[in-house]
Amino acid sequence: MELVTFKPIGIIHSPFxxxxxxxxxxxxxxxxxxHIDLYEEYEEGLKDLDGFSHIILIYLFHQSHEYELQVKxxxxxxxxxxxxxxxxxxxxxxxxxxxxxxxxxxxxxxxxNLDILDGTPLLDIKPYVPEFDAATKVSIGWLSSYIDTAxxxxxxxxxx
Amino acid sequence: MELVTFKPIGIIHSPFxxxxxxxxxxxxxxxxxxHIDLYEEYEEGLKDLDGFSHIILIYLFHQSHEYELQVKxxxxxxxxxxxxxxxxxxxxxxxxxxxxxxxxxxxxxxxxNLDILDGTPLLDIKPYVPEFDAATKVSIGWLSSYIDTAxxxxxxxxxx
Numbered sequence: 001m002e003l004v005t006f007k008p009i010g011i012i013h014s015p016f017x018x019x020x021x022x023x024x025x026x027x028x029x030x031x032x033x034x035h036i037d038l039y040e041e042y043e044e045g046l047k048d049l050d051g052f053s054h055i056i057l058i059y060l061f062h063q064s065h066e067y068e069l070q071v072k073x074x075x076x077x078x079x080x081x082x083x084x085x086x087x088x089x090x091x092x093x094x095x096x097x098x099x100x101x102x103x104x105x106x107x108x109x110x111x112x113n114l115d116i117l118d119g120t121p122l123l124d125i126k127p128y129v130p131e132f133d134a135a136t137k138v139s140i141g142w143l144s145s146y147i148d149t150a151x152x153x154x155x156x157x158x159x160x
Numbered sequence: 161m162e163l164v165t166f167k168p169i170g171i172i173h174s175p176f177x178x179x180x181x182x183x184x185x186x187x188x189x190x191x192x193x194x195h196i197d198l199y200e201e202y203e204e205g206l207k208d209l210d211g212f213s214h215i216i217l218i219y220l221f222h223q224s225h226e227y228e229l230q231v232k233x234x235x236x237x238x239x240x241x242x243x244x245x246x247x248x249x250x251x252x253x254x255x256x257x258x259x260x261x262x263x264x265x266x267x268x269x270x271x272x273n274l275d276i277l278d279g280t281p282l283l284d285i286k287p288y289v290p291e292f293d294a295a296t297k298v299s300i301g302w303l304s305s306y307i308d309t310a311x312x313x314x315x316x317x318x319x320x
């Protein structure tokens with residue numbers, strides 16, 4: 001299979017300079033503020049985005065350089081298949097977060113509820129639309145025993 | 161900025177052989193069945209995924225070879241900034257869909273509620289977790305006037 005090549009469209013800035021001690025999901029990053037600096041060449045693509053309260057960020061886990069197919073996620077002590085986790089070390093280290101869009105000034109997007117490392121290369125921005133993106137009658141497998149701790153659990157060194 | 165390279169982990173199969181006449185979002189693909197054939201080397205990574213009812217697929221819009229920063233989305237007749245739309249032609253042609261996971265047999269994942277073109281290269285699978293992925297008190301900008309038509313609207317040739 002051919003390789004696929006992308007070019008970052010900007011950089012995400014956050015208070016998290018270190019992979020340790022971060023919230024492990026946006027729920028845990030509630031209230032945390034940061035911003036995106038989009039590269040100028042893409043500015044025109046931001047038109048109309050300010051009407052959306054939430055956006056989906058697709059980005060590179062730029063500090064993940066290898067992976068294993070089974071991992072111990074932050075929330076658990078058992079080995080889980082990597083695709084059943086949100087661990088940053090994955091075959092393609094692509095991250096996904098739904099964040100609050102506060103305001104846009106030229107190419108700077110002010111965002112909130114961040115669980116993203118400072119300096120993260122951004123690959124795409126999509127409007128978050130509950131009718132498209134929110135499922136109902138959901139079951140969450142192994143995570144169901146741990147979900148209540150996700151909002152205060154912090155990352156440790158296991159994926160470094 | 162350096163380029164980022166990914167390697168597809170499998171192929172998504174669906175009844176949609178043509179970019180025209182497709183549902184434009186999973187809401188419109190309700191009930192549509194398809195499957196993913198994951199490449200064998202990644203099989204171990206599927207462990208525990210069968211406990212999840214919904215998964216997030218991140219894939220390549222493999223038939224999108226160029227882009228414009230302002231587009232007329234399927235739902236609208238006005239030019240919108242591409243990042244405020246889900247149009248397939250984007251600076252990085254990355255697609256995102258939340259689908260129902262029906263069952264897994266070895267490296268084949270049977271999925272439902274598809275809005276994805278047959279033959280699409282898959283980049284990542286993540287478990288869908290409402291606590292992480294579903295936002296509340298959401299506003300959806302220009303889309304709010306059109307959202308009711310999203311489930312029956314079909315694609316046309318505009319992004320070919």
